[in-house]
Amino acid sequence: MFAKQGNRRNRIDVKRLAIYALLVSICLIVGYLENLLSIGLSWVVPGVKLGLSNAVVLILVCRGDFKGAWAVNVVRICLSALLFGSPISFLLSISGGVVSTAVACLLTRFKSVSAIGVSIAAAVTHNVFQLLAASVVVGFGVMGISPLLIALGAVCGAFCGVLALIILKQEKIFKF
Numbered sequence: 427m428f429a430k431q432g433n434r435r436n437r438i439d440v441k442r443l444a445i446y447a448l449l450v451s452i453c454l455i456v457g458y459l460e461n462l463l464s465i466g467l468s469w470v471v472p473g474v475k476l477g478l479s480n481a482v483v484l485i486l487v488c489r490g491d492f493k494g495a496w497a498v499n500v501v502r503i504c505l506s507a508l509l510f511g512s513p514i515s516f517l518l519s520i521s522g523g524v525v526s527t528a529v530a531c532l533l534t535r536f537k538s539v540s541a542i543g544v545s546i547a548a549a550v551t552h553n554v555f556q557l558l559a560a561s562v563v564v565g566f567g568v569m570g571i572s573p574l575l576i577a578l579g580a581v582c583g584a585f586c587g588v589l590a591l592i593i594l595k596q597e598k599i600f601k602f
Contacts (some may be wrong), residue, residue, distance in 0.1 A: 435491070447499055449486075453479035453502040458510060473573060474578055477549060478496055481586040487530045488541050499527050502585070514563060521559035522552035541594065542587030549583025550576055 460475045479502060486495035503523045507516030526548040533544045553575045561567045 442494070446494055446501075449482050449498050450501050450505065453482050453498065454505060454509070456482075457502070457506050461510060469580065471541055471574055474575070474582075476582050477552075477586055478589070480545070480548065480552070480583075481590045481593070483527060484530060484541060484545050484586060484590040487527070487534050487544070488590060490534070492531050495531065496527060499523050517563065518556045518559050522554075522556040523557045526552035530567035540587070541591050542584055545587030545590060546580050549579040549586065553579035 441600045450535060456478045457475075460478060467509070483495045483499045483502075486492075500520075500523070503519045507513075507519060511519070529551045530544050530548040533539045533547055539547075554572075557569060557572050557575060
C-alpha cells in the first residue's frame with residue numbers, strides 16, 4: 427500500500443517537474459524574443475522589455491503555487507543570464523526578480539488585490555531594485571531614468587496582469 431502511495435507521489439512530482447521545465451522553456455523563448463525586439467528600443471530607454479516571462483510566474487503565484495513560481499523564476503533568470511546575458515545582467519535580473527516575486531507572493535494573500543494589481547506592484551518593484559543594483563554597478567547617475575522606468579514598469583505590469591488573467595480563465599491550460 428505504501429509503495430503505491432509513494433509511486434503516485436513520484437509520478438506527481440515528475441509531472442510537476444516536467445511542467446515547470448516546460449514553463450521555464452516558454453519563459454526563455456519569450457525572453458529571447460523580447461530581447462530581439464527590445465534592441466530597437468534600447469536607444470530610447472535602456473533595458474525596457476515587456477516582461478512576458480513574468481506573466482508565467484504571475485500565473486503560478488495567482489494559483490497559489492509559490493514554490494513553483496520561485497523555482498521557475500530563479501531557474502529562468504539563471505539560464506537566461508547563462509545563455510543570453512552576462513554577470514551584470516544576472517545581477518540586475520536576480521535583484522529585481524527575487525524581490526518582485528516576494529512582493530507578488532505577499533500581495534496575492536490579500537483578496538482585494540487583483541492579478542493586475544499584483545503584476546503592477548511586482549513590475550515596479552522589479553524596476554526599482556534593478557535600478558538600485560545598477561546604481562551599485564555603474565553609479566548613482568542611472569537613477570535619472572527611474573521615473574520613466576517606473577512608469578513603463580507599471581504599464582508593462584498591467585499588460586502582463588491582463589494577459590495572466592486571460593490565461594487563468596482558461597482553467598484547462600494550468601491544471602496540474
